Amino acid sequence: MTQRAFPILFITATRIGDAVLSSGLIKLLSDQIPNARFTIVAGPLAAPLFAHVPGLDRVIVMEKGKGKGHWFKLWNQVRHRKWSLVVDLRGSATALFLRRDKRAIWKKLPGDIEHKVVDAARTLKLEGDPPAPHLYISPEVQALADELLGLEGGKGDGPILAMGPASNWIGKVWPIERFTQTAAQLLDKDGPMAGGRLLILGGPEDTRMVEELRMASARGRTIDLTGKVDLLTAYACLKRARLFIGNDSGLMHIAAAAGAPTIGLFGPSDERRYGPWGDKAVAVRGPRSFEQFLAVDPDLSQAIRHMSDLPVATVVREAKALLARTEPEAELSPQEAVIEEAIAEEVAEAEAVSEPVVEETADDRELEAVAASADHPRESGDPS
Numbered sequence: 001m002t003q004r005a006f007p008i009l010f011i012t013a014t015r016i017g018d019a020v021l022s023s024g025l026i027k028l029l030s031d032q033i034p035n036a037r038f039t040i041v042a043g044p045l046a047a048p049l050f051a052h053v054p055g056l057d058r059v060i061v062m063e064k065g066k067g068k069g070h071w072f073k074l075w076n077q078v079r080h081r082k083w084s085l086v087v088d089l090r091g092s093a094t095a096l097f098l099r100r101d102k103r104a105i106w107k108k109l110p111g112d113i114e115h116k117v118v119d120a121a122r123t124l125k126l127e128g129d130p131p132a133p134h135l136y137i138s139p140e141v142q143a144l145a146d147e148l149l150g151l152e153g154g155k156g157d158g159p160i161l162a163m164g165p166a167s168n169w170i171g172k173v174w175p176i177e178r179f180t181q182t183a184a185q186l187l188d189k190d191g192p193m194a195g196g197r198l199l200i201l202g203g204p205e206d207t208r209m210v211e212e213l214r215m216a217s218a219r220g221r222t223i224d225l226t227g228k229v230d231l232l233t234a235y236a237c238l239k240r241a242r243l244f245i246g247n248d249s250g251l252m253h254i255a256a257a258a259g260a261p262t263i264g265l266f267g268p269s270d271e272r273r274y275g276p277w278g279d280k281a282v283a284v285r286g287p288r289s290f291e292q293f294l295a296v297d298p299d300l301s302q303a304i305r306h307m308s309d310l311p312v313a314t315v316v317r318e319a320k321a322l323l324a325r326t327e328p329e330a331e332l333s334p335q336e337a338v339i340e341e342a343i344a345e346e347v348a349e350a351e352a353v354s355e356p357v358v359e360e361t362a363d364d365r366e367l368e369a370v371a372a373s374a375d376h377p378r379e380s381g382d383p384s
Helices: 016-021 023-032 069-078 116-123 139-148 176-187 211-216 231-238 250-257 290-296 312-325 334-354 365-375
Strands: 006-011 036-042 056-061 083-088 100-105 160-164 197-200 222-224 243-247 262-266 281-285
Touching: 006 023, 016 023, 016 116, 016 250, 023 036, 023 083, 023 116, 056 069, 139 231, 160 176, 160 250, 176 197, 176 211, 176 243, 176 312, 197 211, 231 250, 243 250, 243 312, 250 262, 262 312, 281 312
Parallel strands: 006 036, 006 083, 036 056, 083 100, 160 197, 160 243, 197 222, 243 262, 262 281
Antiparallel strands: none
16 A cells, blocks of 8 residues: 655755755655655755755745745745645744644754754754764766766775865855965875875855965866866765865865765854764864954954964864774775674674564654644744
């Protein structure tokens, strides 16, 4: 018997970074509800991130308009369907005026400094570790990325150092010459990534700013994809990176979600809320705290190069430490692999004899938490 579809309206962020940080909730719902059908609402820049979500019916691009007009336009697009669940991470009142069985609406807490991943998980009242950011890609996207990186057939040409030198505001941009110096030290013949290649990523508007980094890098050892690939192809490329170094940006969060060891460079932004997520991710800053930057630039809007006090030596030191901590395990020889497999089989047989066979049942706590969110109080205002 075919299960009835479980339509979910998932309203996520306008910005790329925030959308990535909330993406783990989509994977959680997809894993827990096999018949889930998603309609995802996101801003123009973030919308392409969700093109390959399983069970995707539609991605609605919501461009912010004057006043609250964009919310009325969205409501008019989704009001004709009854939703099994509406998840609104923008904290709007849209869900209150839709036919739905359950709703989960983000609510801002006063004085909140929790990480955005934790913040998003709280909307579904999840307990324990929050779901880590996760993006879906097709095999074709990964194959294209491997071709761009020269990795066809699984063959590599040294470790890949990926860099994202741009950001959405000059105040968060580390000087480009310091990226160049850092890359040189890490890829030098005596460096921890000797024999590796440099991958440069960014948007079309970043092409000119990365020119110095590209020109100073060794010819034939640089892959400049700035402005040449979309977000999901960049994500697929970063899945192959040995290390990513970049400013606080959407690309930094994409790198961490891809599983690349990630160093995020911070100054006038709060790593407690926006640091790269994961056990292979590190936020690095100079001598000044976030509060000290606020004292100089209260609205965080001035055209000041705030990142100039972060030394190359600090970033290189953290990079070396992260590389050492995430060193991949050495591949086993064919003989060692046979021995390890035989041992694993013996252990499995012994456990099968000593332990009774227990049929596991699905843990429905997360879904029960979602159902409980139907009593969420009305949230006013539009933080977008």
